[in-house]
Amino acid sequence: MILMKKYFISIAVLLLILSACSKKDSPGAGPVTPPPVIPVDTSMYKMMPFPVGAAVSVNLMQNNIKYSGVVKKEYNSLTAENAMKFGALHPSANSYNWNDADYLVNLALLNNMRVHGHTLNWYTSLPTWVTSFVGDSAAWENLMKTHIQTVVTHFKGKVTSWDVVNEDFEDTGIPRNSIWRQKLGNDYVARCFQYANQADPDALLFYNDYGHEYSTAKRTAIYNMIMSLKSRGIPIHGIGMQFHTTHTQSDATIRDAITTAAATGLKVHISELDVRLNINRVQGLTFTSTLAQQQAARYKFIVQTYNTIPAAQKFGITTWNVGDADSWVPGWQGAPDWPLPFDTNYLRKPAYAAIIEGAK
Numbered sequence: 001m002i003l004m005k006k007y008f009i010s011i012a013v014l015l016l017i018l019s020a021c022s023k024k025d026s027p028g029a030g031p032v033t034p035p036p037v038i039p040v041d042t043s044m045y046k047m048m049p050f051p052v053g054a055a056v057s058v059n060l061m062q063n064n065i066k067y068s069g070v071v072k073k074e075y076n077s078l079t080a081e082n083a084m085k086f087g088a089l090h091p092s093a094n095s096y097n098w099n100d101a102d103y104l105v106n107l108a109l110l111n112n113m114r115v116h117g118h119t120l121n122w123y124t125s126l127p128t129w130v131t132s133f134v135g136d137s138a139a140w141e142n143l144m145k146t147h148i149q150t151v152v153t154h155f156k157g158k159v160t161s162w163d164v165v166n167e168d169f170e171d172t173g174i175p176r177n178s179i180w181r182q183k184l185g186n187d188y189v190a191r192c193f194q195y196a197n198q199a200d201p202d203a204l205l206f207y208n209d210y211g212h213e214y215s216t217a218k219r220t221a222i223y224n225m226i227m228s229l230k231s232r233g234i235p236i237h238g239i240g241m242q243f244h245t246t247h248t249q250s251d252a253t254i255r256d257a258i259t260t261a262a263a264t265g266l267k268v269h270i271s272e273l274d275v276r277l278n279i280n281r282v283q284g285l286t287f288t289s290t291l292a293q294q295q296a297a298r299y300k301f302i303v304q305t306y307n308t309i310p311a312a313q314k315f316g317i318t319t320w321n322v323g324d325a326d327s328w329v330p331g332w333q334g335a336p337d338w339p340l341p342f343d344t345n346y347l348r349k350p351a352y353a354a355i356i357e358g359a360k
């Protein structure tokens, strides 16, 4: 009798195990591990081992309470999306317009956020007084130096770090034939760093560019330039990788980009992160949960890989704006897209939790 009972109990246990296994394996049974629940009152930056920033629009900070609320709550570093570019700050030869940039800097400091300056030198976003400027190389040098030093001095002690030179290479790895290179020669890059350093010796100075993850030639050219600047004692402290990337970018190329940047020994900033989904620029595309999960996986992998570099080199990760409605990507790509960790209502997307998970 006792034996029979034991026999029946064993069969029952076996059946239970089998049914549990089949549930686990059957398709459509749902994820085995539920997605992490991030309490609504938590801030992203409090969960991260390095600063997490957003590039922000002054207009939205001033006029959209949901936007400014999310920025202040979730992030602890801030970049001006446009307000510190040459044309915005220095619209005519003898006038500077500090209003918008000052507004952002003061707001950031009041909210204990770090400010990263973007950008002192770039081949574009230049006002016409610069693109049509006539002068010899000494006059051009003076123009460039005066702009850099006036801006860095104005924000001295408030802006922690600067993108000194932005996007100086083509995707082929060839130095860009920019107005600055045309007027001032190849070594203007080094002088930009020296001028910035003279104006604020405490500011951390970055070289910033895109394409590290998709162009080996460009990544190598940037690495070589940085190593050459370092060996000459030029004050350069960081490398910014924009990472305007896609949900299809491979693990290997993302890893190569991050490890090559870290091999410079400089601080590494993922400075303009967004993960676009509409790579074929389909006009009628909609944002599905599959796309959301694929995007989250890329965000997670990028953060996870970044988190493996030495702690002293982790300057932080900055997303290029906040919510999908604010992204520059649809305008740039000419197609709908959803590249950011917050949706059009500033609700957290799967990418948000993925960033936090990636940093664990």
Ligand code: XIL
Pocket: 081, 082, 166, 242, 272, 328
């Ligand atoms: C973009 C802004 O997001 C847009 O609003 C603006 O119209 C053009 O510039 N690389 C950079 C950023 O370094 O400054 C660019 O920002 C995006 C690409």
